[in-house]
Amino acid sequence: MSLVYLVLLMALVTYLPRMLPLVLLQNITLPKYIKCLMSYIPYAALGALVFPGVLQSTGSGHLDSALTGFLVAIILAWFELNLIVVVFGAISGCFLANLFF
């Protein structure tokens, strides 16, 4: 199969799960329990997306720099600094840890 067709198929199966709920759920009133569940999905997804994936974020064998960046991000986020500060702070933390360890 040509690579272009493969990319098109991958694009299709990526797009459908994004599109169907938005188009189909337009005029449906969901039950209260489901609505409540949906409202918790952002927090659930954030937790699952961050951990344990973050431990491998700076490459295998670099657990110390990943942990440093993780801690810096948590501290900066705790003080509710701007997201960009959190992002650059964490990158700098990883960079310094990579230099010294």
Added chain:
Amino acid sequence: MHKNQEKIREGLKAGLPVAIGYIPIAIAFGLLSRSLGIPSYVSILMSLLIYAGASQFIGINLLILGATAGEIVMTTFILNLRHFLMAASLATRFEENIPINRRAFLAFGITDETFTVASLQTEEKLSGYFLFALNSMAFLSWNIGTWLGLFLAPSLPEIVKASMGIALYAMFIGLLVPCIKKSHQALVVSFFAVIINCLFAWLPFGQHVSNGWSIIAATLLSAALGAVLFPERGVES
């Protein structure tokens, strides 16, 4: 009119951290696909049409490993099924007057990052203009980053490239921590999600579960548990 312009400005502003976070990941994608010998036009098409980081990385890896097209498409599908949950959650927040074709168009821009940024907005209803601006920032930076990775980044020092891997995680942490400080429901739900995800990642039975399924299961189970424990929709983000 003025209100829509305001929403576009808000969207661009909310999209900036996402855009900054995407650049290094997209550069890494461009670099890796080039070093694996994938033709540049294929990597560029992937970022334009698939526009999903994890799937693109795994896609090129599977290609090199000689996986069949069926396996690659199936893995992509499973990996992105979590966007089904996110889109369903976001659907309840869209302004009612957004026509169906625009909904279908905005859906293309849903990623882990644009979803979390959008859904943690304080407004109950999300403007289409806001979402369009947010999605555009993210999409542009993903594609610009891919080009940079393909054509410029091979000269970047290794230590800088490795440090940038933390960027998106830092953004997620920056979004989550203020929420769990304010709401114990958010704390409990995200804590459960982490525990469930760790069980899949570290216990023997989890070795057969892909990353994509593990994130879907952890998200769904912990959100369902949250809805049982705190049915009164206590989290006003």
